[in-house]
Amino acid sequence: MRLHDRKGNGRQGPARVSFISLPGAYNAPLLAFGPTPEKTGSMAAISPVIGLIMGSQSDWQTLRAAAHVLDELDIPHETRIVSAHRTPDRLYAYAREARDRGLKVIVAAAGGAAHLPGMTAAMTQLPVLGVPVETTALKGMDSLLSIVQMPGGIPVATFAIGTGGARNAALHAAAILALSDDALALRLEAWRRRQSDAVAERPAETATQ
Ligand code: RP5
Numbered sequence: 001m002r003l004h005d006r007k008g009n010g011r012q013g014p015a016r017v018s019f020i021s022l023p024g025a026y027n028a029p030l031l032a033f034g035p036t037p038e039k040t041g042s043m044a045a046i047s048p049v050i051g052l053i054m055g056s057q058s059d060w061q062t063l064r065a066a067a068h069v070l071d072e073l074d075i076p077h078e079t080r081i082v083s084a085h086r087t088p089d090r091l092y093a094y095a096r097e098a099r100d101r102g103l104k105v106i107v108a109a110a111g112g113a114a115h116l117p118g119m120t121a122a123m124t125q126l127p128v129l130g131v132p133v134e135t136t137a138l139k140g141m142d143s144l145l146s147i148v149q150m151p152g153g154i155p156v157a158t159f160a161i162g163t164g165g166a167r168n169a170a171l172h173a174a175a176i177l178a179l180s181d182d183a184l185a186l187r188l189e190a191w192r193r194r195q196s197d198a199v200a201e202r203p204a205e206t207a208t209q
Contacts, residue, residue, distance in 0.1 A: 047102045048078035050173050055083045055110035062133045063109040065163040069170035084116045095123035105173040111135045114146040117156045129169040130156040
């Protein structure tokens with residue numbers, strides 16, 4: 001099993017066991033394995049406004065790209081494994097209570113028959129941004145179509161397959177929050193300026209990208 005530090009860098013190590021306590025029906029401490037890279041120190045006191053949820057530990061390889069962007073933008077967020085088919089009760093409680101806990105946007109990553117984003121959107125009014133995870137069998141086309149083809153009435157904003165989609169989902173979530181947060185709007189503007197500044201005008205011979 002891989003563990004991840006605050007910057008989302010993988011490192012080998014034993015399984016981390018986190019006890020998560022949430023209000024209401026989610027009151028009993030949950031035993032969760034995997035990505036719970038919560039903020040520490042001063043950031044720990046700030047309630048998360050973005051929920052990053054994923055159907056499996058294996059999705060963290062994709063979704064940590066979103067966490068990395070949120071770290072760069074200094075947006076408090078939480079990460080949870082919430083599987084629509086393996087932990088349906090956890091999904092129900094998470095989606096039902098997300099808004100009251102102060103979350104503003106949920107980014108949901110899933111692969112295969114990826115019903116996590118749609119089921120989450122069905123149970124909360126919060127904007128749900130879906131990230132299709134690349135799969136071995138169908139290269140993520142299964143995930144993409146499962147997430148993007150929501151019947152009319154319950155929207156899931158769907159992003160590209162893989163880490164590019166995860167990064168964009170985080171940036172889109174930031175843009176939503178920036179509508180009512182001037183300081184974040186400035187940070188997002190600066191982030192985009194740094195990205196532009198980092199692009200060379202001419203290709204280098206040895207550069208790989
Ligand atoms: C989905 O099944 C998850 O979102 C994941 O992408 C996929 C495979 O899960 P694992 O078998 O790797 O746990 O629920």
